[in-house]
Amino acid sequence: MIITLKKDAQESEIQSLHKELEAKGVQIHTSIGEEFNVWGLVGDTAHIDERDILANTCVENVTRVSAPYKLANRMFHPEDTIVDVGGVKIGGNEPIVVMAGPWCVEGDEQICRIGQEVKNAGAKIIRGGAYKPRTSPYSFQGLGYEGIVDMVHAREITGLPIVSELMSADKLDEFVENVDLIQIGARNMQNFDLLKAVGRTKKPILLKRGMSATIEDWIMSAEYIMASGNPNVIFCERGIRTFERYTRNTLDLAVIPIIKEKTHLPIVIDPSHATGDWKYIESVSMAAVAAGADGLIIEVHDHPEQAWSDGAQSLKPEKFAEVVRKCTSIANAIGRDM
Amino acid sequence: MIITLKKDAQESEIQSLHKELEAKGVQIHTSIGEEFNVWGLVGDTAHIDERDILANTCVENVTRVSAPYKLANRMFHPEDTIVDVGGVKIGGNEPIVVMAGPWCVEGDEQICRIGQEVKNAGAKIIRGGAYKPRTSPYSFQGLGYEGIVDMVHAREITGLPIVSELMSADKLDEFVENVDLIQIGARNMQNFDLLKAVGRTKKPILLKRGMSATIEDWIMSAEYIMASGNPNVIFCERGIRTFERYTRNTLDLAVIPIIKEKTHLPIVIDPSHATGDWKYIESVSMAAVAAGADGLIIEVHDHPEQAWSDGAQSLKPEKFAEVVRKCTSIANAIGRDM
Amino acid sequence: MIITLKKDAQESEIQSLHKELEAKGVQIHTSIGEEFNVWGLVGDTAHIDERDILANTCVENVTRVSAPYKLANRMFHPEDTIVDVGGVKIGGNEPIVVMAGPWCVEGDEQICRIGQEVKNAGAKIIRGGAYKPRTSPYSFQGLGYEGIVDMVHAREITGLPIVSELMSADKLDEFVENVDLIQIGARNMQNFDLLKAVGRTKKPILLKRGMSATIEDWIMSAEYIMASGNPNVIFCERGIRTFERYTRNTLDLAVIPIIKEKTHLPIVIDPSHATGDWKYIESVSMAAVAAGADGLIIEVHDHPEQAWSDGAQSLKPEKFAEVVRKCTSIANAIGRDM
Amino acid sequence: MIITLKKDAQESEIQSLHKELEAKGVQIHTSIGEEFNVWGLVGDTAHIDERDILANTCVENVTRVSAPYKLANRMFHPEDTIVDVGGVKIGGNEPIVVMAGPWCVEGDEQICRIGQEVKNAGAKIIRGGAYKPRTSPYSFQGLGYEGIVDMVHAREITGLPIVSELMSADKLDEFVENVDLIQIGARNMQNFDLLKAVGRTKKPILLKRGMSATIEDWIMSAEYIMASGNPNVIFCERGIRTFERYTRNTLDLAVIPIIKEKTHLPIVIDPSHATGDWKYIESVSMAAVAAGADGLIIEVHDHPEQAWSDGAQSLKPEKFAEVVRKCTSIANAIGRDM
Numbered sequence A, B, C, D: 001m002i003i004t005l006k007k008d009a010q011e012s013e014i015q016s017l018h019k020e021l022e023a024k025g026v027q028i029h030t031s032i033g034e035e036f037n038v039w040g041l042v043g044d045t046a047h048i049d050e051r052d053i054l055a056n057t058c059v060e061n062v063t064r065v066s067a068p069y070k071l072a073n074r075m076f077h078p079e080d081t082i083v084d085v086g087g088v089k090i091g092g093n094e095p096i097v098v099m100a101g102p103w104c105v106e107g108d109e110q111i112c113r114i115g116q117e118v119k120n121a122g123a124k125i126i127r128g129g130a131y132k133p134r135t136s137p138y139s140f141q142g143l144g145y146e147g148i149v150d151m152v153h154a155r156e157i158t159g160l161p162i163v164s165e166l167m168s169a170d171k172l173d174e175f176v177e178n179v180d181l182i183q184i185g186a187r188n189m190q191n192f193d194l195l196k197a198v199g200r201t202k203k204p205i206l207l208k209r210g211m212s213a214t215i216e217d218w219i220m221s222a223e224y225i226m227a228s229g230n231p232n233v234i235f236c237e238r239g240i241r242t243f244e245r246y247t248r249n250t251l252d253l254a255v256i257p258i259i260k261e262k263t264h265l266p267i268v269i270d271p272s273h274a275t276g277d278w279k280y281i282e283s284v285s286m287a288a289v290a291a292g293a294d295g296l297i298i299e300v301h302d303h304p305e306q307a308w309s310d311g312a313q314s315l316k317p318e319k320f321a322e323v324v325r326k327c328t329s330i331a332n333a334i335g336r337d338m
Helices: A011-023 A050-054 A108-121 A145-158 A169-178 A192-199 A215-227 A255-262 A271-275 A278-291 A317-333 B011-023 B050-054 B108-121 B145-158 B169-178 B192-199 B215-227 B255-262 B271-275 B278-291 B317-333 C011-023 C050-054 C108-121 C145-158 C169-178 C192-199 C215-227 C255-262 C271-275 C278-291 C317-333 D011-023 D050-054 D108-121 D145-158 D169-178 D192-199 D215-227 D255-262 D271-275 D278-291 D317-333
Strands: A002-006 A027-032 A036-042 A059-063 A083-085 A088-090 A097-101 A125-127 A162-165 A181-184 A205-208 A233-237 A267-269 A295-299 B002-006 B027-032 B036-042 B059-063 B083-085 B088-090 B097-101 B125-127 B162-165 B181-184 B205-208 B233-237 B267-269 B295-299 C002-006 C027-032 C036-042 C059-063 C083-085 C088-090 C097-101 C125-127 C162-165 C181-184 C205-208 C233-237 C267-269 C295-299 D002-006 D027-032 D036-042 D059-063 D083-085 D088-090 D097-101 D125-127 D162-165 D181-184 D205-208 D233-237 D267-269 D295-299
Touching: A002 C002, A002 C059, A011 A027, A011 A036, A027 C027, A036 C036, A050 A059, A059 C002, A059 C059, A088 A097, A097 A108, A097 A317, A108 A125, A108 A145, A108 A317, A125 A145, A145 A162, A145 A169, A169 A192, A169 B169, A181 A192, A192 A215, A205 A215, A215 A233, A215 A255, A233 A255, A255 A267, A255 A278, A255 D278, A267 A278, A271 A278, A271 A295, A278 A295, A278 A317, A278 D255, A278 D278, A295 A317, A317 D317, B002 D002, B002 D059, B011 B027, B011 B036, B027 D027, B036 D036, B050 B059, B059 D002, B059 D059, B088 B097, B097 B108, B097 B317, B108 B125, B108 B145, B108 B317, B125 B145, B145 B162, B145 B169, B169 B192, B181 B192, B192 B215, B205 B215, B215 B233, B215 B255, B233 B255, B255 B267, B255 B278, B255 C278, B267 B278, B271 B278, B271 B295, B278 B295, B278 B317, B278 C255, B278 C278, B295 B317, B317 C317, C011 C027, C011 C036, C050 C059, C088 C097, C097 C108, C097 C317, C108 C125, C108 C145, C108 C317, C125 C145, C145 C162, C145 C169, C169 C192, C169 D169, C181 C192, C192 C215, C205 C215, C215 C233, C215 C255, C233 C255, C255 C267, C255 C278, C267 C278, C271 C278, C271 C295, C278 C295, C278 C317, C295 C317, D011 D027, D011 D036, D050 D059, D088 D097, D097 D108, D097 D317, D108 D125, D108 D145, D108 D317, D125 D145, D145 D162, D145 D169, D169 D192, D181 D192, D192 D215, D205 D215, D215 D233, D215 D255, D233 D255, D255 D267, D255 D278, D267 D278, D271 D278, D271 D295, D278 D295, D278 D317, D295 D317
Parallel strands: A097 A125, A097 A295, A125 A162, A162 A181, A181 A205, A205 A233, A233 A267, A267 A295, B097 B125, B097 B295, B125 B162, B162 B181, B181 B205, B205 B233, B233 B267, B267 B295, C097 C125, C097 C295, C125 C162, C162 C181, C181 C205, C205 C233, C233 C267, C267 C295, D097 D125, D097 D295, D125 D162, D162 D181, D181 D205, D205 D233, D233 D267, D267 D295
Antiparallel strands: A002 A036, A002 A059, A027 A036, A083 A088, B002 B036, B002 B059, B027 B036, B083 B088, C002 C036, C002 C059, C027 C036, C083 C088, D002 D036, D002 D059, D027 D036, D083 D088
């Protein structure tokens, strides 16, 4: 951390800040300049907040040089982390994993049928929502526990692990017992109490990026989970909110090389929420694989027009199979399996 | 709701959608056009999601004409709602209410001292954080229950009601018992389980706008609280996230006339988080009052440079008193007390 | 400027960068740290681009301490600049100036009639577009030179100076000869050739903020005009583009204290384009005055529904008069005339 | 276009709007609803602005059903347009074209040397800036005409066509005479006079997306060029401005399938400006090819640290050659040449 000090600052204030920083266990190297003096802080600065330093009127500017995350930081953990989701490995040079299924579980028969269809088309994990975050209180909120039971049935029938979204810590036991991969949704990416709660388990966590989260915010949310004791975090990009209106969100694929440079954790892409339109899913899925994604999570429904929600962004099984085939060609071109 | 249908759509699909919509209790008026046919839906469409309709391939376009919110909607509740926070009334033509205090409670002595100072300067409610949402797991997370106890003490000493942020439903009883106004933070604006939980109480709720929430999303979150049974919602604008870097967030003051046009609920402005810099708080507070805000919530600390966090955006008590004086002049100019 | 150097960088690369920087006329103060070395640059760094420095692989990080603008910088010009627009003074403690008129000139009779109406209601400058930037090539593009002639007539009749938008340098002579205040629109804020062209005149320039311009970008565009020799720049905030859909743009009123802190130039607010809806103009105009704006520019049309464009954001003259009255009360409350 | 009318509107106002719309040559189909009446407009509505209709107080809502662009619209021109740039074909199933070269021309020797290097590595068109848009008036503004002369020399030596940015219509003749592909930069995407000027030539135009331009805005700018008579437009995505700070801009690759669905024009991707960091260019270039881009435009410099600007986002020739090889594998996997 580099702190730039005003030349005309009061000596007493500078002394007091110096003492306070040393008390936090960092060493301070001073450089005398003509317009400003500069302190270089050495040591563990992850627990020092730039904004707190700025509150001192003697400070002109603060620049963080080291990243504020440690456990997720590739610098301290150079090898890729591979997360095991009910026997399916994600990350490193493992085959690219496709997760697929309906936006929400509509009943036992539906999730088992679609689960079998996506398995046939190449999916390795079944997705399905039982607890659904809805903008409107008047919209269908998911089948709840019944939906989880239905997913467990789909797992028995297909042999594939399952992923579903956890919205509240009071259902954590239910998820730990039944679900293979616990999804934290975009709207809860900074629900820190929920992050801490899932951090106290050892379950793999699929951490979606918040709609207005910077990449650094997102890594810090992974750090919350890891700092609570759970190293099994998988990032999931699902688009950020911008002014663009032809897509539901703006998919940011540059996150793939960035997450891989700055962290050692796997990253998967959700083209369904990102675009909000089934017509664009093939292109952006292929792009995600080419950019190095470790997996895809895609919404599939055999009757999108009758889906209880979000049918507009759901692929039909036959189209999904085509997307998997095309993505596999891309994967092979970059030397990966799928 | 207006649905535009493709001319070349399959008759069977159209029939099926028609039946499904009627089953949801709305009437459909059909208009035959040259390029498109149009359905006008009459009745309660709040529970129909535009995106679900779009999943039908016969549909070209869906436009919502009526707002998706009902309980918050001024159309069905023309008079201003006035929320009573421990005896302090907010909304309508009541005096503009200033809430103030430190970003976080640092101990009994601190909150009682600052509480007294902000009271002397004109604050009517004391703010202070006990549970703090922090981007980093390594940052101070608040004093927790101890902080709530300290705030209760500050209320006893000053006689002013208190507001504090609730981050998790498992602390709800603690807040209902001790706090006069429960704040839902920006990061939890779409933590729907938390919204439902506070909706089951009768406590006044201060609902901050999410960093990337549209005004409609925000009203829908208020609707969640109201639909769960709690009509005592106060909106709080604290800036949205944009590309601008000179301020922490971009304060959107046009929300004031919009919230007042579309809903009957009070709205207060948080200039501290919006700007992130104490130097700009005076100007934007005055602007907020001029635009018709029902209140302000301002961070005050007597030693910002020693504040445990966010000192950069905290006013000193004497500067805060000046801001209150200037805002009072503005309030008087528009015929309101403060 | 503070440059952080990697400890493991090649000595030859560091030497080469050091030499290159000295050749640009700055002094370099070195500080040896444990993890990084730091250079503090002293002297005029306005012509050094942070991104160029970053291209050196020995560099970890670059932080600009001094602002990249000089002529617009209040640090080097502490007194407020007051710009004289055809006898109407804008800035400093001068009365707050209201500019008003139709979005576009529709003919001589129209602009003279509306010009007289806005004068009666308190406007001091008449606005009207002759050359119009339209998203669609099929939309009306303005009356062109005929519109300028009509505006000149309106000035003769009312005695008020006129402001109009210049879209292309090849019309500059026409504007210099006829118009009192030349507007550079949001879409041309970084049309650098146009900025240089108007910078070679002495005409007052109304520089609108680009839809995605940071405040720093905006000040740099003013710097372009000033560096070309024209010190008469007035900033005009008209909202930035965000995800919000209830307003056309998001009005950023925090720019008022920021522009006044960082520069010595006047700033006016355009509530019409910012909100895109006449219903919200009163509130945000009052807010702008309270925040310290030096002026307002408001669209007024006596028959908005017949306006050739943008009627939705135009006030009728009687409503405009009411807005001026209410803004005057606010102005008086902060000790300014209007 | 669907217009929703308020039930309580004045009959006279409705009549007047009806007449006005008919005068614009569209037919109106009326549908009587319970809460609202609806007009469906049939005919060419491209010249009707939704916002103008909204200015009528009898109107509740306006929805555009047909796209506002005609010449760029794939609906009226189903076959892919292939643009010929000095003998290199772009679009349709033509091989994917790589354009490469330095951010700016630094002299004859430099552009000829780098031009040869990028040719050897697989580039088919040489890029280089002679007139440069810079945020600061104190930054190097390009060599101007001398730079164009140098590029012409590089073309002679390599046999490759050249692309360069035109910033002002007064240099148009110079560009028409010397340059094979005229680039309109992001900052000038809505410089409508410049669009009209290049529209009056037959030269191929590379139209970059503005930093805050919606896809529809962008297509409308292409429509400007086409409506002026020039059908040879190539879109170039270079990222949009968002809150994210780890990349210079946010690259939006979903534009590829969208542009191909809605228009018949080619699209190329600029990964250099989009990410601003050479380390991420390989990944996003591969992603762009996988998503169906017709070309790439990449900054290459043999001594990035000595580049006169933007070295941080420039690839060295050997790295560039590797990117081309990897992109070629992706191209082959989707059945295209490169």
